[in-house]
Amino acid sequence: MALITAVNIYKDYQTEDVIVHALQGLDFEIDPASFVSFVGPSGSGKTTLLNLIGCLDKPSTGKLTVAGFDVAPLSRKESAAFRGKNLGFIFQDFNMIPVLTVYENIEYPLIMVQNIEPSERRERIVKMLDAVGMADQRNKYPQQISGGQKQRVAIARALVTNPVLVLADEPTANLDSQTAYTVIGLMKKMRDELGTTFIFSTHDTKIVGEAEVIYRLVDGELAGKEVKGGSAHA
Amino acid sequence: MRNLFKIAIRNLIRYKRRTLLTASLITIGVVFVLVFVSISGSFKAMITGQITDSMMGHLQLHRKGYVASIDNLPLNLNMKQAAYQKIAQILRSNKHVETFSPRLKFGGMFSNFTETTNIRLNGIDPEAEFKTAPLFPSRIMEGKPTLARGEILIPALLAKGMKVKPGDPVVVVATNADGSVNGKQFIVSGILESATGPGGRDGYVHIEDAAEVLRMTETEVSEVAVRLKDFSQLAAVVRQLKGTVMEEVNKQGQPMFEVHSWEDLSPFFNIARMIDVMTFFIRIMLIAIVIISIMNVMIMAVYERIREIGTIAAIGTLPGKIRSMFIIEGFCMGVVGAIIGVLIGILIIGIVNLIGISFDFGQQKGLLLTAKLSFFDLLFVPVIVIVVAVAASLQPAIKASKMEPIEALRHV
Ligand SMILES: Nc1ncnc2c1ncn2[C@@H]1O[C@H](COP(=O)(O)OP(=O)(O)OP(=O)(O)O)[C@@H](O)[C@H]1O
Ligand SMILES: [Mg+2]
Numbered sequence: 001m002a003l004i005t006a007v008n009i010y011k012d013y014q015t016e017d018v019i020v021h022a023l024q025g026l027d028f029e030i031d032p033a034s035f036v037s038f039v040g041p042s043g044s045g046k047t048t049l050l051n052l053i054g055c056l057d058k059p060s061t062g063k064l065t066v067a068g069f070d071v072a073p074l075s076r077k078e079s080a081a082f083r084g085k086n087l088g089f090i091f092q093d094f095n096m097i098p099v100l101t102v103y104e105n106i107e108y109p110l111i112m113v114q115n116i117e118p119s120e121r122r123e124r125i126v127k128m129l130d131a132v133g134m135a136d137q138r139n140k141y142p143q144q145i146s147g148g149q150k151q152r153v154a155i156a157r158a159l160v161t162n163p164v165l166v167l168a169d170e171p172t173a174n175l176d177s178q179t180a181y182t183v184i185g186l187m188k189k190m191r192d193e194l195g196t197t198f199i200f201s202t203h204d205t206k207i208v209g210e211a212e213v214i215y216r217l218v219d220g221e222l223a224g225k226e227v228k229g230g231s232a233h234a
Numbered sequence: 235m236r237n238l239f240k241i242a243i244r245n246l247i248r249y250k251r252r253t254l255l256t257a258s259l260i261t262i263g264v265v266f267v268l269v270f271v272s273i274s275g276s277f278k279a280m281i282t283g284q285i286t287d288s289m290m291g292h293l294q295l296h297r298k299g300y301v302a303s304i305d306n307l308p309l310n311l312n313m314k315q316a317a318y319q320k321i322a323q324i325l326r327s328n329k330h331v332e333t334f335s336p337r338l339k340f341g342g343m344f345s346n347f348t349e350t351t352n353i354r355l356n357g358i359d360p361e362a363e364f365k366t367a368p369l370f371p372s373r374i375m376e377g378k379p380t381l382a383r384g385e386i387l388i389p390a391l392l393a394k395g396m397k398v399k400p401g402d403p404v405v406v407v408a409t410n411a412d413g414s415v416n417g418k419q420f421i422v423s424g425i426l427e428s429a430t431g432p433g434g435r436d437g438y439v440h441i442e443d444a445a446e447v448l449r450m451t452e453t454e455v456s457e458v459a460v461r462l463k464d465f466s467q468l469a470a471v472v473r474q475l476k477g478t479v480m481e482e483v484n485k486q487g488q489p490m491f492e493v494h495s496w497e498d499l500s501p502f503f504n505i506a507r508m509i510d511v512m513t514f515f516i517r518i519m520l521i522a523i524v525i526i527s528i529m530n531v532m533i534m535a536v537y538e539r540i541r542e543i544g545t546i547a548a549i550g551t552l553p554g555k556i557r558s559m560f561i562i563e564g565f566c567m568g569v570v571g572a573i574i575g576v577l578i579g580i581l582i583i584g585i586v587n588l589i590g591i592s593f594d595f596g597q598q599k600g601l602l603l604t605a606k607l608s609f610f611d612l613l614f615v616p617v618i619v620i621v622v623a624v625a626a627s628l629q630p631a632i633k634a635s636k637m638e639p640i641e642a643l644r645h646v
Contacts, residue, residue, distance in 0.1 A: 056548060056640045077552060084550020091643070095545040111237045113550040157549075218574035 001068075002029040003165060003197055005055060009062035010218075022048040023059070030213070032164070033195045035188055037211030039202055044219040046201035047169050053199065054087060054167045055079045067164050084113035088158030088196070090187075093152035096142035103129070103138040106156045114161055122145045126154035131193070132186060134151050148179035152186060159190055167184035168200035169205040172207055238555070242562040252531060257571040259527045260619060263520040263576025265582060267615055270516055272583050272605040273591070274509045280603060282506065286496050288369035289429045290315055291335065291459030293472055293495045295321055295479065301455065301494060304432065306406025307339045307354065309411040312454035317482075317490060324478055330471045335359060335366035338444045339456040344388070344437070346396045346487050353392065355406065366461045367408070376400050377424025385423035387438040393425045394597045400424055406439070411447045418447045432499060470496055489561030520615075524571075524622045533628035536560060543634050544642025555634035560631035561624055568623025572616035583607060616629045 010022040022045045022055050027081070031035055038046050051057040052064055055071050064071050067086050071077075075084060083089075096105050106125050110116040129135040132152040137145055145153070151171060158166045168187070172180035184207060187198050216224040246253040286292050293644060296304075300311045313321065318336060325331045338357035343350050360381040364370055371379035374387060377400035381387055386404065398404060399424050407417040420439060428435050445453040462471055472495045479491045497503040536543070585603045591603040 051640050054548070080547065080552050082549050082550075084552075085550065087550070089548050091545065095541065095643075097241075097243060097542060097546070099248050108546075109243075109549055112546070112555055 001033045002016045003034075003067060004028075004030040005063075005065040006053075007063045009049075009052065009059045009064060011045070011057075011202050012060045013054065017059040022220050023052075026062070026220075026222055028215065029221065030197065030199065030224070032197055033191065034197055035191050035212040036092050036197070036199045036215070037208050037213070038199070038200060038215045038217055039208040040217030040223075041203060043219075046203075046217055048220075049169050049217070050169045050199065050201055053165075054082050054089065075150075080101055084109065084161070086164050088161065088163040088166035090151065090154045090166060090171045090174045090200075092170040094142070094147065094154050096150055096153065096175075098142050101141055102134055102145065102153050103140050104159050105142065109157060109161050112164065124154075128160050131159075131190065147175055147182060151175065151179075151183045155183070155190065156187055159194065159196060162194075163196060165197045165199065168198065170202055171200055172204065174204060177206070180207050181210070198204070238558050238562050239566070242566055244423055245539075245551050246563055246566060247409060249535070252534070253567060256531045257529045257567050257574070259619040260524055260568065260571025261575040261578065262521040264572055264615060264619060265579045267516055267520045267530060268272065268576065268579030268607060268611065269477060269586070269605075271611050271615075272579075272607045273586065273603065274513060274610075275608070276603055276605045278506050278509050279606075280601065281502055282496070283503055284369065284601070285429070285500050286461075286465070287367055288373055289367055290496045290500060291366045292462045292468055293460045293466060293475070294324075294499065295458040295460065295475070296456065296492050296494070298489055298492050301492060301499070305457070307341045307430070309336055309340060309448065309454075312338070312456050313491075314454060315452040318455040318458070320482060321455075321479070321491065324475070325458070325460060327561060328471070328475070328478075330464065330467050330474075331461050332613045333365040334458050334460040336441065337363070337454040337457045338441050338448075338454060338458060339433075339436075340408055340444060342406050342446060342447070343391065344396070345405045345407070346398050346402065347405070349396055351392070353388070353406070354433075355386075355408075355444065356433070356438050357441035363438075363459075366459050366524060368461075373427040373429060374424040375427050377422070379424070381423060381438060381440060382506050383440045383443055384420060385440070386420035387426050388422055389425045389435045389437055390428055391435060392437070393422075398422050406447060408447050410450070412449075414449070414644060416447055416449055418443065429461045468497075497583065499570065517618075518613075520559050520625050521618065521622050524568065524619050525626045528567060528623045530566050530624035531567070532627045536634045537564065537629045539634075540637065540642045540645040543637050544639045544645065547637065547639040557635035561627045562635050564623045564627025564631075568620040571623075572619040575619070576612065576616050580607070580612075 001095070005026050006026050007025055009026040013020040013022055026049065038049060040046055052059050053066060053072065057064065069082065071082070097108060100108060103125060106128055107121060110121045110124065114219055129138055132155055134149060134152050134156065137149060142150060172183055175183060188210065190196065191198050208214055212228045214226040217224055257330070297313045297317070300308070321597060325334045336359060340357070341352065341354050344353035357375050358381070375390065386406065388398065393399065402422045403419055404422055405417050405419050407414050407415060408546065462468060472493055475493045477492055480489045482490045486492050547556060586605050593603065594602055
């Protein structure tokens with residue numbers, strides 16, 4: 001069964017004078033444990049779509065199912081609980097909590113979102129720190145580490161709650177290309193190890209090559225789908 | 235919960251200077267209130283004690299209408315012995331009453347054999363009077379702190395003006411209720427320091443001597459001064475006594491007696507009330523300081539951390555937790571400000587007592603003020619500050635918890 005099913009998704013934004021049609025009738029399915037990218041020029045609707053899949057926003061029309069849940073009828077609080085339980089987020093600007101150390105940033109969702117007991121918490125964090133190669137930086141504060149390191153911590157924070165799906169909107173946009181490749185590589189490695197689905201967006205046509213399934217977005221419409229090592233069909 | 239505190243405290247430390255400024259504003263407010271409340275309260279208690287214990291008693295009973303014309307000491311408004319016994323009976327059976335003292339007040343002429351002037355006198359039973367007004371003996375500046383039959387205590391100003399001293403013979407002449415005049419010779423036994431308030435410049439003789447001068451067949455009583463076991467019960471006892479005493483009616487069905495607390499009789503009570511009003515406004519000011527400073531800081535904190543709020547909301551932190559996070563910040567600032575304020579307040583009050591503030595009240599010179607803090611204020615002021623700090627953080631905290639994550643994340 002597909003992890004995500006989108007049927008005829010539309011999203012309009014009502015601004016003061018005009019209605020912006022950000023997404024115009026998207027249909028797609030994403031399988032569990034896949035490594036997916038949405039690519040497209042600025043304004044093509046990548047962020048809008050990832051917000052919908054991430055239960056941060058709701059489609060104007062259409063049916064979106066994530067991990068078996070129809071997400072449209074969820075209340076604010078239910079959405080928050082759903083995100084906390086099933087999803088992980090990686091942000092373009094890293095979005096560390098500045099007053100917490102690397103270790104505590106990874107610990108945050110285990111305490112404040114889920115309620116994991118201390119011994120298991122420690123075990124999971126240490127495992128994640130090792131996996132992302134940040135074990136020796138664990139007591140540093142976010143402003144003491146580099147952007148690439150912050151994004152590694154963000155990957156650890158997103159994965160430590162054992163989500164089924166991690167969403168990353170332009171995770172490499174603020175990184176140099178060398179670091180960008182390492183970060184995407186790390187994400188892929190984690191997918192291989194944990195079987196977590198990753199969806200990331202990018203407008204970088206080189207980095208998108210790292211994805212296994214690539215959706216091209218143009219003006220809020222799907223303009224193509226490419227599956228690596230398999231058949232490409234629209 | 236522990237982690238909410240950890241994050242809140244770290245955030246407070248992150249904006250060290252601002253936190254310090256806000257907390258010290260609260261501290262200053264708390265110190266100010268505590269010191270003011272303590273000094274003014276102690277001043278009030280001390281003056282009240284001076285007034286009640288050196289002269290007035292805590293409350294007084296008279297025959298109905300006496301207080302209205304107390305300036306001319308009307309003999310026809312005295313209580314007869316039977317009426318006084320009724321009052322005495324009521325007072326003896328009241329468990330709040332420690333002791334009471336009957337007084338026979340009258341006006342007369344005072345002569346040192348060369349000069350004559352007018353004088354207001356209280357006939358008292360010395361034993362009862364000294365118990366009811368325990369500071370009374372301390373007002374006797376010269377002579378002996380007792381009063382026997384045939385002796386008179388005269389106020390200092392009169393002694394000075396008439397040039398009499400303890401041991402001198404004097405004559406008191408008074409007109410009795412029938413209009414006939416009588417005189418009696420007394421020996422000055424002591425000079426009385428003046429006190430503030432009605433009756434503060436009266437002389438004193440034994441009540442039996444007073445009855446003799448006034449040619450009374452039975453000793454009448456103008457006023458009964460009462461001392462309570464617990465001064466803080468005053469209002470309740472006055473209410474209670476009014477109830478019982480009002481039931482005593484004359485043949486026309488009118489109440490026979492009236493009850494007044496010292497507050498009704500002494501002009502100082504208005505000053506005491508003024509002090510209370512000032513204290514009240516200073517407390518309100520403290521609350522305003524706390525509200526404004528905490529709210530200001532919390533609104534700023536929420537505004538600065540919109541993206542952070544967006545992040546934690548996006549990864550699934552429930553709105554209630556986000557709200558708590560900010561409320562706890564306000565709470566912590568309130569706690570720190572209040573505790574430091576209390577400590578500094580206690581320190582300052584200690585220093586004030588060490589140095590010793592002395593002041594003069596009326597004729598009483600060099601009264602030494604001991605500032606005390608009631609347990610109530612010590613507990614209540616910081617608790618109020620903390621409660622207000624939490625209340626002031628509420629609005630910004632709720633605003634933070636209601637933010638939409640995508641909008642908060644887009645915020646630059
Ligand atoms: N909150 C909003 N209100 C109004 N219009 C919006 C809003 N968010 C996005 N849009 C519009 O919707 C369209 C899609 O925007 P979106 O942010 O999804 O694009 P994107 O592909 O993420 O672009 P970029 O690569 O620049 O991040 C754009 O035309 C944008 O102006
Ligand atoms: Mg975008």
